[in-house]
Amino acid sequence: MRTWLLARVHLGPLAVLFALTLSACLLVAGLPRATESAYDQALQRALTGAPGVQTDLTVTVGSWSPALDLRERAQFDTRDRLWHEILPAGLRPLVTGPGHASAKTTLTPIAGTGGSSYLNVGWLSDADRRVEWVRGRAPGASSTMRYEGETIPVFEAGIVDEAEREMGLGIGKTTVIGEHDYAAVKIVGIFRAKQPDDRYWSHHNDLVHVLKQQPPGSLDFEKHATALLSDAGLAVLSGEGRNLAYRWTLPLDPRGATALAVPGLLDDVAEFGRVVDVQSNGPVSPYRLETGLPNLLTGFQAELSTAQTVMSLVLGGLLAVALGVIVLALQLLADRLDHTLSLARARGGSLAQVARTAAGLTAVAVVPGAVAGYALSYLVPGPVLPIVHAGPVFVVLVAVGFAAARLALAHRTPLHERREDVATARPSARRITLEVLIVVLAVAGAYLLRARGLSASAGQDPFLLVVPVALTVAAALVTLRCYPYPLRLIVRLAARGRAAVPFLGLTRAARARAAAVLPVLILLPALAVSVFAAVVTDGIAGTQRLASWQQTGAPIKVTSEIEIPAETIDKIRAVPGVEQVVLAQRGQVQVGYGAERAEALAVDVAQWRSILADAPVSVPPLSEGVLVSPELRGRGTLDLGWQSRLKLPTRGVVESVPGFFTKGKFLIVPIGVQLRPAVNTLLIKGDADVAELAALAPSATVISQEGALAAIQEDPLTSTVRTTLAIVTAALAGYALLAVVLTLIVGAADRARAVSFLRTLGLSDRQAQRLTVLEIMPMIIVTALAGLCLGLALPAALGPGVDLSSYAGDLPVGDYSPDPVLPSALAAGLAVVAVLGAYVHTAISRRRSLGAVLRVGDLT
Template identity: 80%
Template sequence: MRIWLLARVHLGTVAVLFVLTLSACLLVAGLPRAMQASYDEALRRSLTAAPAVQADLTVAVESGSREEDLRERAQFDSRARLWREIVPAELRPLTTAPGHMNAKTTLTPMTGTGGQTYLNLGWLSDADRRVDWVQGRAPGAPNTMRYEGETIPVFEAGIVEEAQREMDLKVGQTKIVGENDYAAVKIVGVFRAKDPGDRYWSHNSDILHVTKLQPPGGLDFEKHTTALISDAGLTALSGEGRHLTYRWILPLDTGAVGALAAPGLQAAVTEFDRVVGLQSTSTASPYHVETGLPNLLDGFLTGLFTAQTVMYLVLGGLLAVALGVIVLAVQLLADRLDHPLTLARARGGSLGQVAGAAAALTGLAVVPGAAAGYALSYLVPGPVLPIVHAGPVIVVLVAVGFAAVRLALLHRTPLHSRRDDVAAGRASAKRITLEVLVVVLALAGAYLLRARGLSASAGQDPFLLVVPVALTVAAALVTLRCYPYPLRLLVRLASRGRAAVPFLGLTRAARARSASVLPVLILLPALAVSVFAAVVGDGISGTQRLASWQQVGAPIRMTSEIEIPADALERVRGTAGVEQVVLAQTGRVQVGYAAERAEAIAVDVAQWRSLLGDAPIDLPALSDGGALVSPELRGRGTLEIGWQARLKLATRGVISSVPGFYTQGKFMVVPLSVQIRPAVNTLLIKGDASVSELARLVPSATVESQEGALRAIQDDPLTSTVRWTLVVVTGALAAYALIAVVLSLVIGSSERARAVSFLRTLGLSERQAQRLTVLEILPMILLTALVGLGLGLGLPSALGPGVDLSSYAGDLPVGDYSLDPFLPSALAAGLAAVAVLGAYAHTVISRRRSLGAVLRVGDLS
């Protein structure tokens, strides 16, 4: 059979099939690549944003005796080489960067301070490249001295500038440390980090800063710092009399991490810890791995699994709808081939030749389209996943297979004949039972998913992926079975009228056979998934806005660790764009007379409420002399707190959180007027002033804006991927829905035109023919649209706890799935408009036919 001739004759249909295949393969192959690239970027950002001490791998061991001490750098180097040799293969590409080693003591009290000041000793393998000495000199070799009748080691050490200020240490001083096993520390220099912002210092923050800790039950803070010693100091540093830990840090190359490898990395870290432990020479202090990488990966994978679940749902629906539209186009092509293939069968053509010709012609359209879409997908950045290769193959196989099977079944016998003008027969009991079973299982699955939530096992929950598909199939079956009944009621009402068009149009719609309405049911999953995507996207957007307000608590918030001067306040008030400024003071207050502490903010709540305006957050009113307290402080009646002075405040209400400040623990909100002299360190600002300008006016303050917090939430790679994918899928499905309506109109155009032509011979006018066509096709389209919209609106609630989108909304649960009515109205109006335009187009085409020719063709059938 001459395939090229058939392709030239049916060039329009072949071109439509080519374009549909190209777009479907581009979406199916390109979207997963873009999504995976964003997943990789999200993981890299997550690991980069985390402190290096959590993301990196650290091998540590405690020394408890002189036999376990490491006295030379060479001993550290040999173990460093060993750790890199035994790193699992999954981690090896990520640990290629050079690391460093350190030795530190902890909880080394300064003698005579009553346990309030701790001066630890620390050695860094690369201190010469990390610090600059701004006073004195670098430490040298240790020596000894006599103290309380004993000879003790004297370590030469350097301290950071912050320790010099906070702990009143000076160059030249010698401090005794320890409680029984004494040692002396001679301060010989003061250093400053060359790059304080380097991730390196995350592992050594105790050397770079003074740590203040409040012991349980204590009112005063302990101060801890670590002084830097030289390589030579290792010879005298022992774990026999103090807490000494050796560490080897293997930095993680966050730029080489991929989301696909994340689950394997968790197992690799566990294996590395096991292998490292086998190298231990002492059971009392074995080698072990210190890292927060598994926890970081757990948090990322939690958000990733949710993102993948949503993506699987919408992309699965997109693929199903795309395949359905392609099948419609193949059906249109098959209808065009019906007459020549019937002649071929009548002249002795075999069934294989007929099926082969249909498959070849379909392949001539879909194979180049699939290849073009597959090639264009490589323009999308991202890793190549199996679906990138499998998606176009599936599209081609479905299209070619449907064409071959459909025409093979249609032309089983030569000169086949069929009647399209009668109602379909009743379905068998088995079929009805099967359909009822599908509906019951779908409803039961939705109920169980809400009742049991997600599976506790890691990875995707198959139950979550099956339930939406089952609900869609159930809705389609119910629609197919039930739509004729309301139409028949309308037919009865129309039969009582004098006009023939409503009766004829509704009758033809009610008697449409299942095979003829199935193409239109592609609209159901298309609308359901697109509305689901729109609902989820709208819910995420609303919750993101709420989260940004809860994070900041005002349009702009300025916080400072010290009091903001009065002249700075006036400059802020005079800044362009500032409309209102609310003063506040934050601090940690003593509750009662014991060691109990609570966070507090003193503010004029009425002014704060006025500043918020129509923001999605609110605060309860607060009268003077009272306080709003957290749930942990409820039920105490009048509270007495220590803050500048002793204050007695009656509890006026319980508040679960203070937007922009406190979300858990013990906290309270008090009126600013209760302070004798408010030490304002926080400003709540309304307006569109420049954040950078405000930060310049008050250098000691940190300035945050609600808009900046919202952008930070929205710019997260996972969040932005979910949102733009939902937008793309919504647009694609809307387009596919409209194409499905057009194709369904074109597929039935010949039969519809023949029927209209017959009626035209009986006196039917052109205007009546147009109304007849609209009444025939519009009921099914509108009913399917309503069911699809209802299913899409109900899917988020039906899935319930199975889709936790808090990772994309500032860690707030997304529960308000409200939808702007514009989208369903636009979709319904668009579909109705296409249907009406299609009806007019068909009547125009039918008008061009010769009625005599139609009658003769009808006589032959």
């Protein structure tokens, strides 16, 4: 048979096949690239946003004797080259820039302070590029001095102005450090970081800030500062008698990180740590690797696994529905070829010839469509995954294979005849048993998934991917087996009426042939996955809003480490958009008379509750007394030390305080109990400009609920999940509508023949339209309801297996309350398309003459 001639004759169905194949291949090849690109961006953002001390690779070794000391820059450079040489291949693309080395002491007390103040010394290999001297001069060579009868070294060093202010150090002052092996530090200059926000300084926060620590059981804080030495100071710095550590930092460049490489990066970091451990600087001084990169990658991998699971579910459903619509279009082509192939078989054509013709004719449409969709997918930025190549090939194989098998089975015998008066065949006992088994296994799988949760093994849990498929197949089987029975009951009721159209339309719907199975298998997963995606999207959106309020505790929150002046508060009240300002004081209080501490918030709770009237969070009412955290419950009246001694009775327990506390020991007190509240927090109602408020209070931090929500929503992984769900929902809705249209077209010839018969008996055009609607609407309505119920049930069934808290501000997404808008829109869209199709079909049938439809003898 001549394939190209058949292609010209059946150009319409082939054009539909081409368009469907193109869209399916574009989606199956383009969406994975887009999602993987977003995964890469999310990883790079996570690594970039983390401090350098967590992401960078730092090799460290201690020294406690002169034999282990490193006194020259060349010794550090030699080891730096070694670390780069032994770096695993997977890490080398990420460690592209030069590293730096440092030598620093720790826990070196200032003599005579009783351990309350510590002054360490440190050396940086790239200090000349990192700091600038604002007062005094850069340190030079060391000297010596006599102290308690001994000669001790005197290091020339520089400090930051914060250390000068907090520690009482100044230019020209010499400070003795140590407990027994003394040394002295002479301050000769004040420096500051050239780029204080550089991730580099997270490794050396002790050099640019004074660190305060509260020892266990103590009410006072220790102060720790580090002074910067020169190369000459390094030459006399020894680990003998003090805690001295050398570090080599290999900075990580997150721009080259990819999500696909995360498992390999974890292995490479472990391997690098193992190789570093076997290096030695002596018999008792091993090197070790310090990095927080594995923790960051492991946390990202957990978030990524959830995203991949959700994407696998929705993309798998999208691919199944797309293939179903393609198969429905192939059914249309098969019906058009039925007469031609029957004639060929009657004239001696072989079954192989029939299969080759069907496969070749299908390939004429689907191969160019697949190539076009595959080519267009390269316009989508992202890495080329195996699914990009395999997806279009799979679509082509399924389409060509189904066409060949379908027509070969239909024409396995020449001159095949079909009984027009038989609706359906009774299913065998074996088939019924298999279908019941599938339903039971699907329900049992959903129960087990909720009972056991996810597998603890790495990667995606296959059980999580199998259960939704099994539930969809089970729902389709139940729908197919059950929906004719209520229709037959309605038919019996319609038979008692005088109108013939309802009886005829519903009878044809109830006695639909096996061809009606395919639309059900397409519409049900399409609606189920789209409703599932919409419900999950709504659940994430609602939880994101809740998380943003819990992070801020007010429409706008202003916090400061120091007291906010009254004149600043007045200026803030006058800013356009500010409706109400609630004053608050946050601090740490002493519980009792011991060392127990708790976080406290003093605020007018009634005013605070008023600005949270429309928010999804709130706080219990409090007029007097104190609200405590669960860890402080059951203590009755609390004796607190905060500016003055306070005795306040416990009036309630709060699990968390929005905007302030989520765990630990904390409490809320009325702000009026303070003699003079030192206001350092403002809770603002209104839509004022955050930048303007920040300009009025430069020492404070200003955040808004809208800004916190935007930050959550703009996270690459979060936006990818929501965007992909939206795209899939729209695509599935489009495929569902196409399925309805194709269903009308596939049954058009048989329907036109039936309507033509009835027209000879006086059927009007309006009655013909009603007949067509009543014939197709039951299948659409029942399938839509089944898909809607399945889509609403899937989030609950998969609840413990899909943890979406990473995309909702670290709050668990558990509120999957259905939003009626999208399901109603989908159902309405399907109904409208069905009704319009009925009208179009009737209009086309009306223009045909009865002789074009009925053959001689049909009316006898």
